[in-house]
Amino acid sequence: MxxxxxxxxxxxxxxxxxxxxxxxxxxxxxxxxxxxxxxxxxxxxxxxxxxxxxxxxxxxxxxxxxxxxxxxxxxxxxxxxxxxxxxxxxGSTNSAIALQSATTYTIGQEKYMGTTYSQKTYVCIGIGEHCYIWMEKNMKSDYDSAGKTAVIAADMASVYDGQPYRILNQLAGGEIPCLDGSGKLSILLETLSSASGMYMYETDVTAIHINIPAASSYVTGEMSRRNGLLVHEGQHAVLALKTxxxxxxxxxxxxxxxxxxxxxxxxxxxxxxxxxxxxxxxxxxxxxxxxxxxxxxxxxxxxxxxxxxxxxxxxxxxxxxxxxxxxxxxxxxxxxxxxxxxxxxxxxxxxxxxxxxxxxxxxxxxxxxxxxxxx
Structure with missing residues (x-):
């Protein structure tokens, strides 16, 4: 040779x-x-x-x-x-885990989420057409003080409700499984020490975790840079729950x-x-x-x-x-x-x-x- x-x-x-x-x-x-x-x-x-x-x-x-x-x-x-x-x-390829009855969340509502090894309290800060936006409770006071809580929530929701949602929904055959019965993906904004984003395989909610900057560093429109991260982590969720x-x-x-x-x-x-x-x-x-x-x-x-x-x-x-x-x-x-x-x-x-x-x-x-x- x-x-x-x-x-x-x-x-x-x-x-x-x-x-x-x-x-x-x-x-x-x-x-x-x-x-x-x-x-x-x-x-x-x-x-x-x-x-x-x-x-x-x-x-x-x-x-x-x-x-x-x-x-x-x-x-x-x-x-x-x-x-x-x-x-x-x-289970069925269309629903890996039986969905609960219809669930809705309101802005300001708190929810304890995460896997058994990493659970935190999150606060609902925004509602999009196809998503709920949550923020780690410990971060929210800084964002509130800076007057940026509602801004980052609207920013994140508008980004996800665009092309990322359309792509993930197409992968999922028109039905993204939402384990809490809400019909919407939960996007958890927080500080992640080792990753830009994660899917943690929660069993009671379909959620993806997204790392965000401190309130002092956040600039309006910055979440558009997370569009790829949304489909990356969302793909992990769709693959696990559909198959x-x-x-x-x-x-x-x-x-x-x-x-x-x-x-x-x-x-x-x-x-x-x-x-x-x-x-x-x-x-x-x-x-x-x-x-x-x-x-x-x-x-x-x-x-x-x-x-x-x-x-x-x-x-x-x-x-x-x-x-x-x-x-x-x-x-x-x-x-x-x-x-x-x-x-x-x-x-x-x-x-x-x-x-x-x-x-x-x-x-x-x-x-x-x-x-x-x-x-």
């Missing part, structure tokens, strides 16, 4: 991105090897698709064209973590890939936020960092960029071009309560996970604008 020092994974990823962002259809011949077989060719793709065992790759021998051959042992570029099944409560998709770390990589994809769709599908920047030259990815992970690795390219690239590939493969909303709603129509991630993806795409993952990495390694997105 010839080693091309100037053309490698980085160029392959860049050309795959060019194909995705330019809607280029692509074709290439692929030979699938068997255990113990020796293959020669322009490049080789080694992908572990075993859902239970993380195999190593073996030894690769490169022909440098000068000193003969040199052995090179590497981790698999597609090495998989375990994709074991985790069962959660069953019974497990919150287990084993499903985290795909969940984040979908969330970033929805953000990017909101922003025009051109990766204006730069999620894909740095994938090609990321040292860990080049060494064989897995697409699949069970806990965050604190690496934007690996935790968000690479799963996003995979979902973009799936979209283009299924839609024969960039048409996210012809594909994405399918992810929220499958009851995933008894499925592992591998089985879930196969039901959504109609393609065996082994084939899907291998084709994805082959498209990257080929680095050709004639690589097939659809076979």
């Amino acid at each position: 010839k080693r091309k020092r100037s053309i490698g994974l980085s160029v392959g990823i860049c050309l795959l991105l060019l194909g995705l962002f330019s809607n280029i259809s692509v074709f290439a011949a692929v030979t699938e090897g068997k255990a113990g077989e020796t293959l020669t060719g322009e490049y080789a793709v080694i992908v572990n698709t075993d859902p239970e065992v993380a195999h190593n790759t073996g030894t690769l021998v490169f022909d440098d064209g000068a000193d003969g051959t040199a052995p090179y042992t590497a981790g698999s570029v597609g090495a998989s973590n375990s994709l074991g099944s985790v069962n959660v409560a069953g 019974n998709f497990s919150s287990s770390g084993k499903y985290m990589w795909l969940n984040e890939g979908l969330a970033v994809t929805v953000m990017d769709y909101l922003w025009g599908g051109i990766d204006s936020s730069g999620w894909l920047n740095g994938i090609a030259e990321n040292a860990a990815i080049r060494r064989g960092s897995s697409l699949i992970y069970q806990s965050y690795r604190d690496d934007t390219a690996r935790d968000y960029g690479l799963p996003y690239l995979f979902v973009r590939y799936v979209i283009d493969r299924m839609a024969r071009g960039y048409d996210p909303m012809s594909v994405l709603p399918r992810f929220y129509q499958i009851n995933a309560s008894d499925l592992n991630c591998e089985e879930y993806l196969e039901k959504v795409t109609g393609v065996a996970f082994k084939t899907l993952l291998t084709d994805f990495y082959t498209a990257i390694a080929a680095g050709e604008t004639d690589m097939p997105l659809v076979k």
Whole structure:
């Protein structure tokens, strides 16, 4: 196998991105090897698709064209973590948990919300067409003193009731599950020490948590900068509640890939936020960092960029071009309560996970604008 020092994974990823962002259809011949077989060719793709065992790759021998051959042992570029099944409560794909009777809230009403490990008292400060706006009680006095409470509430509600709501509602098939029976998403404004936003899997309310600045720093209209965050965290909520998709770390990589994809769709599908920047030259990815992970690795390219690239590939493969909303709603129509991630993806795409993952990495390694997105 010839080693091309100037053309490698980085160029392959860049050309795959060019194909995705330019809607280029692509074709290439692929030979699938068997255990113990020796293959020669322009490049080789080694992908572990075993859902239970993380195999190593073996030894690769490169022909440098000068000193003969040199052995090179590497981790698999597609090495998989375990994709074991985790069962959660069953239910309809349209309503993962039975809704309570109709609920309404009034401005000034207090509610204790959050997960068991992080509960706070929030005060309702605004009501939008499709949302309730709440603020952490400890923050509200400062916003009241600055005369900004009603302003930030109206700001947040107007942003969510626009494109973020329309996108999430489309993903949810016209019905975003609201566990409190209110028919509206609760948006909790607060100080988050470790994130810009969170979905905490509350069981009695459908809520997303959004980090906001101190009252002294808030500027009218600033919540428009949270539009992507609203669809990102909202996607997590819709996926969990429409499909019974497990919150287990084993499903985290795909969940984040979908969330970033929805953000990017909101922003025009051109990766204006730069999620894909740095994938090609990321040292860990080049060494064989897995697409699949069970806990965050604190690496934007690996935790968000690479799963996003995979979902973009799936979209283009299924839609024969960039048409996210012809594909994405399918992810929220499958009851995933008894499925592992591998089985879930196969039901959504109609393609065996082994084939899907291998084709994805082959498209990257080929680095050709004639690589097939659809076979």
